[in-house]
Amino acid sequence: IAHYQTSWTTPHIHFSIDGEVWTSVPGKPLAPEGNQWFAYQHDDWNGSLEFVFNDGSAQWDNNDEKNYKTDLQEFWVVGGEVLASKPGSGTEPKFCDDVTCGQGTCNEQEKRCDCDAGYQYDASLQTCAQDLCAGVSCGTGACDPATGTCIDVCTPDRTVGDFDFCVSPTDSSYVAVVKYKGAGSIDLGASDTRLNGAFVDLSSAFDATTQTFRIAATGVSPSKYSYLFRLKQQGGQRVEPLFIPFWIGAGMRYADFGWKDAILYQVMTDRFRNGDQTNDIDNGQGSLAEVDDVRSQWQGGDFRGIIDKIEDGYFTSMGINTLWISSPVLNSHNSQTAVNPGDTRKFSSYHGYHPVATGHTDLNDLGYDNPVESAFGTPTELHELVNKAHAQGIRVVPDFVANHVQQEAQIYKDHADWFHPYVQCHDNWDTQRLDCWFTTTTPDFNFTIPAARKAVIDHAVWLIHEFNFDGFRADALKHMQDEFVRELKTAVKQQVETTVTHHDLSDEPTIFYMVGESLGGGWPRYHVRADMVQGQVDEPYFNVTRDALLTFQQSVRNLAEFAIPNDTAYLTAQPVHGSEGGY
Known part of the structure; x- marks a missing residue:
């Protein structure tokens, strides 16, 4: 049996057994198995096999003109390799399978070596080294x-x-x-x-x-x-x-960095680069088959794809020193409803805004063995991404989605009373901003409840501690109660910025930076303050920049006239929405 993973919809295998005559082009069609795997079973497949693949038409995979060869009766082909067993599907490999501890024994549960006296575990070499x-x-x-x-x-x-x-x-x-x-x-x-x-x-x-x-x-x-x-x-x-x-390390990329030095590149993880096809989601599985617009389907981008581009210098060659990545928290793998209840289209959760593992910490009270989005990779790969970025002087800032969960979330099943009753956000974004549901499947946290605030803030601190993140792009701030935003900031000051002296300055705390997203007039200024977030997605600035440089609906002079005073607009507190915003 031949198994082949490809994005082609009608793959064929063209082969010869023991040097005999080849099959007629394009060969034998492979049947879909799911998750972009296809298979062909031959009734009498003994001997040495030489083979290539094609899409049933003009595209070929001939192993860089060397053809594939094997004596295996069943095999899997992915990424140019012929394997004797099916590769994993985004799950963690066994740590001890690839580790030689030397003077010690391997501890699979803790993913380390327990070393003999006089030796200590060297994580970089994954062995026991002399102490x-x-x-x-x-x-x-x-x-x-x-x-x-x-x-x-x-x-x-x-x-x-x-x-x-x-x-x-x-x-x-x-x-x-x-x-x-x-x-x-x-x-x-x-x-x-x-x-x-x-x-x-x-x-x-x-x-x-x-x-x-x-x-x-x-x-x-x-x-x-x-x-x-x-x-x-x-x-x-x-x-x-x-x-x-x-x-x-000396220099702006390392210890001398300030957030005004940040040149930020947004990476929507699923849409950036598919570095590992084995973790791809099958868009035809379950209710995902209802998502019929390819633009709304999972595309396969992952942590490995980002790591590959960090390693080849793609970001540093452009001067990038900060990456904004999609939320790494596990999302629903089912189809989702539209924001407008009258819209019957279905969508997937590739963007990370339908979280289900919200509330997970190192205590694992919610039962998630892997709280990381498996379509993006494994926790080990996320650690690798962050560490390799840091080694090049690149900060990593993920989306943090706290306003809501997807209804499959265990925290919703366990504590439905922590969430508002359903009312649609569509057409109610301002009038019901604190209690509306973005969609019919995304329950909205009621952060007037202290236990709800604590659970999500503990989860946020765990994310930062566990993966050594450098900031949050905090989603939908205006849709959450101020108590939550303030307590999140307090937790960051006390439990993350432990080496920072002046927490209330907008730029000095280089350890962690929170930029909020609050669309609509006045809300960015409202949340930019010492007890909330240091920066904000500036929608008016974006609109003027787009119009001046992309659509040419405004002049560059218009952009300058807006940008020059805007650069200092947040440095003084000013009245907004019944309170004061700005440093």
């Missing part, structure tokens, strides 16, 4: 794991929750001290310590007597470095996580 700091006593200093020598450290000068800490970076090194001052003692073996999303063994850096981590690193490459401490006490009690983000 040069084992047995080294540095007193109040820290041991450099690269050399086994002692380094002076900083004195804790910041407090977050149950921790006092400090971090002192240079252009190529850093030291950090983290002291736990809460109740009980830390059980390091039951805790989760991470650096840039990967487990990092801090056993040699931890002084159990003083409950203090002393961390040092030298010769590090320019990038963002974020430590995440998800600790547990000896009795198993969870300690509120500590997140410590900072940048290493």
Whole structure:
């Protein structure tokens, strides 16, 4: 049986067995299997097979003019490779299948190696490396794991929750001290310590007597470095996580960056580049078959496609230093209704605005083994995307969709009372802005309920901590209660911007940037303030720019006359919508 994955609608296989006569062109048609897979079964397929594929007409896949060859009785062909088994469909591969731990054993659940005494897990090499700091006593200093020598450290000068800490970076090194001052003692073996999303063994850096981590690193490459401490006490009690983000490296792309330096490229993930066909959604499955306009179907773009273009320098060659990507949270894979209830067309969720895993955190109370959009890839690939972007001095800002969920969401099933009764947004965008549903399948959060606010804000903080994001493009701010927006900002200040000194400046907090989306007159100004968001999608500016540079309905002089005063319009607070907006 031959299996072939392609976007062609009528693929054929043209083949020869044991060098005998080839089939007549175009060959034998393959039958659809779903998810862009097609198959052909031959009754007597013994011997060596040489074959090519075509679309039934003029397009051919002949393996770069080398033809495909195999002796397998059943095989799968994808991306120019002949495989003995079907590749995965966007699911995580087994970690331990490809890891050699050496002096230790592989831990599939934690996706790391549990190393023998005198060794520690090296996440970059995915093996147990000699621990040069084992047995080294540095007193109040820290041991450099690269050399086994002692380094002076900083004195804790910041407090977050149950921790006092400090971090002192240079252009190529850093030291950090983290002291736990809460109740009980830390059980390091039951805790989760991470650096840039990967487990990092801090056993040699931890002084159990003083409950203090002393961390040092030298010769590090320019990038963002974020430590995440998800600790547990000896009795198993969870300690509120500590997140410590900072940048290493000189220059505007790295530690000297400010958000006024940002050149942002919007990537609608599904529409950018299909780097991995194995995670593509079958647009003919289930109710997705009702989506009959190809423009509204899933197209296959994914994290791997973005990673490929990061690696080949596509973004840096244009001077891009910030990527705005689609929401990475799992969405519905069924067809969706239109915004206008009278519109009978159906749509897919390729854009990320029909989330179902909203509310997921590291506690996984909602039961999602993978809360990441599987059509885009895996959590591992999302970590890879962010880390490779950071290594090139590129920030990553995802869409954050908090106003609503899709009705399949577990949080809606568990807490329907956290949502407003249905009223359509269509024709009611302003009169019912706080309680309307965007579509009949997108329940609207009632953020006057404290438990609802907490669940979504905890989810937001988890997203940032887990994937080391650099900001949010916060969707639909004007449709959510101010209490939610303010509490989200407070959580970011307290739990994300832990290394920031002046949180209320619009530009200084380079660790995390929130830009809101509030369409309609006055709303951008309303939300741009120290206790909400630092920036806004500026719809009037967009309209004038489009008219002057694209449609030529206005002059460039009109654009200049608008832009010059607009550049400083948000620097002073002014009355708007019954309140004051602007810094």
